[in-house]
């Protein structure tokens with residue numbers, strides 16, 4: 479079964495085939511870098527990291543773009559309120575770009591800790607003003623945008639008159655959209671229709687982040703950057719555009735309208751893929767509700783609803799234990815269960831390092847290795863069963879990236895490895911080739927596809943203190959072989975032991 483993904487645009491699971499195989503273009507809407515990232519901000523990057531890792535595992539050449547929003551994201555979706563960056567900068571009395579740089583650095587650190595590979599391209603909105611102005615000019619030329627007092631708005635009713643449908647992604651009727659915007663009409667007298675959205679906003683005199691444009695000094699509307707940068711780096715029509723469910727409307731809806739209204743005339747992406755939200759006691763985690771858990775605090779703990787800290791790898795595993803389209807409720811119980819599961823998977827890697835078929839017990843291993851590639855009929859029952867278990871994780875990921883079922887399949891496979899470890903006769907019947915293949919699959923899925931690595935290990939300082947204790951004991955016992963061995967081992971790590979009047983100490987080797 480090939481890979482299928484749920485496409486929000488068609489509202490069904492569709493087989494995924496890239497437009498220009500083997501290349502695949504993936505765009506993920508990145509963070510607005512005006513504050514610390516919380517757990518809700520991590521779900522999309524983790525999900526789309528696994529998707530891009532899996533696409534690469536399938537042999538595709540992926541170009542993964544994850545943007546940084548550093549301008550244009552206003553407090554309200556109705557194009558009103560302050561720019562989030564400027565507001566944070568004013569509060570801290572620093573440059574908006576200083577705010578952006580600081581939180582961009584923090585975001586990257588957190589994403590790396592969570593095992594997310596850096597994107598191939600990480601474009602910033604403020605670095606693509608020219609491209610955004612170009613898209614606006616195209617939309618005006620196509621008669622779908624208008625200028626008022628130095629601001630430019632997208633003309634939604636006109637767009638709909640031309641047979642397009644603003645609302646097709648989120649499946650909202652015009653009536654629903656109007657009902658949603660009525661409460662926000664204040665300060666929008668420039669718009670011909672409350673459905674219209676800003677492509678360019680005139681900058682007030684006190685506004686710091688401003689650029690010259692054909693319509694005067696101003697700044698781009700938030701939705702525009704993704705259309706402009708997706709087109710620049712992935713072409714008029716990319717393969718996959720991702721983001722949280724909360725971005726589907728209005729952000730992604732506007733992106734599609736902008737791309738359709740520009741010279742691209744496309745839906746911008748063929749697959750629109752949305753991850754669900756993180757909840758706390760069933761309520762969506764968000765800055766506006768004040769029930770969020772910051773990633774930095776969560777890694778240390780305790781914080782908010784959590785009584786303990788959890789390592790980034792445990793958090794990653796926790797997120798992957800749910801299907802990306804389901805909500806995930808965060809709690810100590812759920813995270814502790816995740817920690818147990820994560821460590822079990824990691825111990826599986828250690829078991830596999832030790833699991834070998836002894837030569838004396840192995841049944842005609844060469845012949846069997848051939849059978850693996852030629853005729854599965856010749857495999858022993860044990861080998862066949864093991865390989866069937868090993869095929870499951872891929873089957874589940876192919877089914878709309880079902881990570882929880884893929885994880886469960888890896889646990890089933892691990893259970894079989896444990897049984898085989900306790901039963902050398904059965905292991906011999908599996909044979910080295912089938913064992914190597916199944917073990918390779920396990921390692922690949924745990925490490926390369928799910929992206930699970932080691933947690934930071936025990937505190938080095940504690941281990942050194944323990945070792946110095948053993949050293950002192952060995953010395954008191956006059957066990958000089960052991961004394962020399964401890965000295966040599968530490969030396970190889972750049973550490974020397976010093977016997978002082980005050981006792982035993984360690985120092986960095988200066989040799």
Ligand SMILES: [Zn+2]
Nearest residue numbers: 507508704729
């Ligand atoms: Zn976006």
